[in-house]
Amino acid sequence: MADIDNGSAQPAPRKRADARRNERxxxxxxxxxxxxxxxxxxxxxxxxxxGVGVGTIYRHFPxxxxxxxxxxxxxxxxxxxxGPALLADSDTxxxxxxxxxxxxxxxxxxxxxxAAALQSDDAAFQTxxxxxxxxxxxxxxxxxxxxxxAGEIRPDMAAYGLLRxxxxxxxxxxxxxxxxxxxxxxxxxxxLRVR
Amino acid sequence: MADIDNGSAQPAPRKRADARRNERxxxxxxxxxxxxxxxxxxxxxxxxxxGVGVGTIYRHFPxxxxxxxxxxxxxxxxxxxxGPALLADSDTxxxxxxxxxxxxxxxxxxxxxxAAALQSDDAAFQTxxxxxxxxxxxxxxxxxxxxxxAGEIRPDMAAYGLLRxxxxxxxxxxxxxxxxxxxxxxxxxxxLRVR
DNA sequence: CAATATACGGAACGGTGTTCCGGTTTCCAA
DNA sequence: TTGGAAACCGGAACACCGTTCCGTATATTG
Numbered sequence: 082m083a084d085i086d087n088g089s090a091q092p093a094p095r096k097r098a099d100a101r102r103n104e105r106x107x108x109x110x111x112x113x114x115x116x117x118x119x120x121x122x123x124x125x126x127x128x129x130x131x132g133v134g135v136g137t138i139y140r141h142f143p144x145x146x147x148x149x150x151x152x153x154x155x156x157x158x159x160x161x162x163x164g165p166a167l168l169a170d171s172d173t174x175x176x177x178x179x180x181x182x183x184x185x186x187x188x189x190x191x192x193x194x195x196a197a198a199l200q201s202d203d204a205a206f207q208t209x210x211x212x213x214x215x216x217x218x219x220x221x222x223x224x225x226x227x228x229x230x231a232g233e234i235r236p237d238m239a240a241y242g243l244l245r246x247x248x249x250x251x252x253x254x255x256x257x258x259x260x261x262x263x264x265x266x267x268x269x270x271x272x273l274r275v276r
Numbered sequence: 277m278a279d280i281d282n283g284s285a286q287p288a289p290r291k292r293a294d295a296r297r298n299e300r301x302x303x304x305x306x307x308x309x310x311x312x313x314x315x316x317x318x319x320x321x322x323x324x325x326x327g328v329g330v331g332t333i334y335r336h337f338p339x340x341x342x343x344x345x346x347x348x349x350x351x352x353x354x355x356x357x358x359g360p361a362l363l364a365d366s367d368t369x370x371x372x373x374x375x376x377x378x379x380x381x382x383x384x385x386x387x388x389x390x391a392a393a394l395q396s397d398d399a400a401f402q403t404x405x406x407x408x409x410x411x412x413x414x415x416x417x418x419x420x421x422x423x424x425x426a427g428e429i430r431p432d433m434a435a436y437g438l439l440r441x442x443x444x445x446x447x448x449x450x451x452x453x454x455x456x457x458x459x460x461x462x463x464x465x466x467x468l469r470v471r
Numbered sequence: 472c473a474a475t476a477t478a479c480g481g482a483a484c485g486g487t488g489t490t491c492c493g494g495t496t497t498c499c500a501a
Numbered sequence: 502t503t504g505g506a507a508a509c510c511g512g513a514a515c516a517c518c519g520t521t522c523c524g525t526a527t528a529t530t531g
Contacts (some may be wrong), residue, residue, distance in 0.1 A: 097477060097528055124519065134480035139520070189304045197392075200448045238463075239454070246460040249444045252379075257432070265441040265464065268508085272467030292497055292508060320486065329511035334489070400488085 085199050104141050106131040110151050113217050119193035120149055146209035147196065153188075158217055164220035174227035177232060179270050181224055182247055185217070189251040196251040217244055234273045243273075277464035299336050301326040307347050341404035344393065348383075351410055355379050359415035369422035370429060374465050376419055380412070381461050382386055384446040405452040408431055412439055429468045438468075 096104075108211035110131035114122045124145070128135045142148040150157075164181050189196045198206050199213060221240035228234045247266050254262035291299075305326035309317045323330045337343040340362035346354075359376050384391045393401050394408060416435035423429045439453070442461050447458035 095325075100478060103479085123517080125517095130482095135519090136480060136521080136523095137478080140478070145519085197395075202448065202451050206520070241454050242456060242460065244453050245452075246445055246457075246463075249447050250441055252444050252447065253397065253440070255303070257440075258395050259436050260440050261437055262441075264433075265437065268441075268467035269460065269464050270467070272463035272465070288494065295509065298510080319489085320487085330489085331511060332509080336510075340488090378472080455528095 085111050100141075103131070103133050105138055107133065107138060107141055107148070108151060111148050115152060115192065118144075119195075121194045137225050144205050144208055146206050146212075147199075149209055150212045151194070153192070153195075156188055157213065159243075160188055161216045161220050164224055168224060168227055172223060173233060174231045175274065177222040178221075178228050178234075179267070181220070182266060182270055183263070185244075185247060186251055186263050190227075190247065190254040190262055193255065196254070199248050200245065200252065208244075214241070233275065235275055238273060278315050295336075298326070298328050298332055301328065302333060302336055302343070303346060304342050310347060314390075315340075316389045326341065328454045330390060337406045340399045341393075341401050341402055341407075344390070344404055345407045346388070348390075350407065351383055356415050359419055363419060363422055368428060369419060370469065373416075373419040373423050373429075374462070376415070377461060377465055378458070380442060381446055381458055382434075384443065385449040385457055388450065391443050391449070394443050394448065395440065404464055408443075409436065409439075412425075423468075426468065430470055438464075 092186065111127050114130055118126065123140055125137055127148075128138055131137075133135045138148070142151065146154050160181075164185055167177040167181050168174060171180060189199075198209060210214070218240045221244055225234070225238065225240055229236045245271060250265045250269065254260060256270075303321065303373075306322050308327055309322050313321065319330055321331055323333055327334075330388045333343070337346065349442070355376075357374075358379055362372040362376050363369060366375060368405075393404060416439055420429070420433065420435055424431045441464060445460045445464065446457045449455060
């Protein structure tokens with residue numbers, strides 16, 4: 082994964098300079114294009130921005146999902162890492178859960194089309210789906226377990242379902258001032274509480 | 277809108293027989309195709325099923341949304357009509373709201389891709405969006421108002437936002453046994469209650 | 472500097488929504 | 502019944518998209 086491989090063996094024999102240059106250009110171009118036109122921006126647009134051919138995109142990022150993951154990896158990791166920290170800092174596990182989900186919503190609503198791509202059953206987005214799940218489900222599970230243990234929420238909600246629900250609620254947020262995804266997510270999290 | 281216009285004037289001079297035949301064939305074909313392949317089924321598939329050319333589809337239904345509305349109009353009307361009835365029959369307004377939303381969810385989860393189309397900002401689906409809103413928002417508003425008047429729920433939730441949230445939660449339901457849209461919707465409606 | 476592996480670019484392909492127009496069918500009036 | 506205008510039909514054609522493929526160019530190595 083890393084460009085600089087300094088392990089004992091060299092299974093990654095360092096890529097050609099132009100390849101590394103193009104990969105960086107592609108990442109920058111995609112980042113900008115996603116902001117301007119959403120994650121559904123046509124592949125050719127990204128290629129033009131980066132000054133490369135479309136073939137080069139597919140060589141570096143076999144599927145659109147790989148490109149999306151590469152662009153947002155840092156932010157997703159940050160979100161995942163924030164889970165345990167919030168659990169330690171918050172008054173109650175439920176408060177930590179609420180704050181963590183808020184972070185997740187913040188991330189999603191600022192990326193046009195990402196929430197929709199996340200739920201798409203298109204095979205091209207399977208990698209994306211898998212990455213989000215791998216990173217976030219365990220964290221969410223930890224928060225849920227803590228809140229259940231504290232007797233704050235019902236014990237029958239799986240992290241997977243909750244995350245998908247939150248993701249779904251974020252679809253289209255930002256396109257319509259009448260639709261407040263954050264508020265609905267808050268309602269959902271509130272509905273989780275034991276009565 | 278009606279084929280048989282028996283008003284005083286005849287502003288709709290009765291369509292040609294082949295036109296009516298094709299419109300019916302298209303409606304039947306689309307209904308079947310939507311069940312088999314979802315509402316995103318390619319236009320050509322519907323044309324083949326109906327035994328007509330693609331041009332004929334666009335003549336009768338200028339946008340895919342018009343076709344979807346035509347296919348599901350009866351069920352949507354039934355859902356809208358059920359609102360006042362439930363309000364009269366249920367123990368409390370909140371119960372009526374919950375049961376009505378359940379009806380809406382029932383409808384959405386059995387139509388593959390419809391919930392997604394409903395939230396799409398694609399211009400082709402604007403008619404669909406508008407029809408659902410025109411028919412369902414007033415009903416939902418009535419139920420919400422009653423529940424607020426009864427002191428059961430918070431007064432700051434608009435019907436539009438609630439319906440979009442419910443619609444969003446139904447996206448992808450039925451594709452994945454681990455995702456239970458109905459349960460999340462229940463949670464959302466539960467979160468609406470005053471505490 | 473030459474040889475070779477590596478990477479590049481963009482034409483080409485298959486699939487989709489949508490438009491357009493020459494030919495056909497229906498229907499009404501004579 | 503029949504002629505012809507109006508309405509309608511079919512599918513070719515176009516634009517756009519993701520994806521693949523391969524002849525060419527470039528970087529690296531010895």
